Amino acid sequence: MTPGPDLDLTLVRHGATAWNEGGRWQGLTDNVLGERGVDEARRLGARLAGLAFDRCESSDLARAVQTAELALPGRPLTLDPRLREISFGEFEGLNVPEMAAHPAYAAWQRDPWQFAPPGGESLGEVAARMRAWATELPGGHTVAFSHSVAIRALLAALLDWAPQPQPAYPLPFPVRLGHTSLSTLRRRGGVWTLHRLGDTAHLEPVAGTEKGAP
DSSP, X not given: OOOOOOEEEEEEEOOOOHHHHTTOOOTTOOOOOOHHHHHHHHHHHHHHTTOOOSEEEEOSSHHHHHHHHHHSTTOOOEEOGGGSOOXXXXXXXXXXXXXXXXXXXXXXXXXXXXXXXXXXXXXHHHHHHHHHHHHHOOSEEEEEEEOHHHHHHHHHHHHTOOOOOBTTBSSSOSOOOXXXXXXXXEEETTEEEEEEEEEOGGXXXXXXXXXXXX
């Protein structure tokens, strides 16, 4: 396969919703930003102002679209459903203790990369669609607004991160991404490298920027 052209890719997690602040996992549930999330997106906009992007893309879920439109007002925005969050199926709207009490939880936890929640997606399925999207990107600099699990699944796939089960947390990722955090990848000669991970400098000195569930 011919390697893709040189690319800088800035991945942005959306701002916070009421479910995020309440610790409820939303997946494909199409919640809008809460007051805090709107503020986060506007703070991000001040940081991104003046930066040159060749294209701006987003998940088509409302919380990602709102974040993009508040952070980069007036910029042309391409919506791609491959950038959506993982579908948690029957686990959507639950907090972690409620999720753990579900009869299908233990089976899912045996290997979340291979197994999906009832009616949902496995991490492997999320990584596959995210990787297909990233592989197709042309050269230049793309900024993309997506979601916590989706971004981490992409990073794991591109950078060969091994799953690492976490205590009291249902996903095998040691890394957490704050709302409106920036993560930057570069593709050179078909090889992906990570240059920034979960950067929320634009939110400082606001405390608690990583509170809440994906």
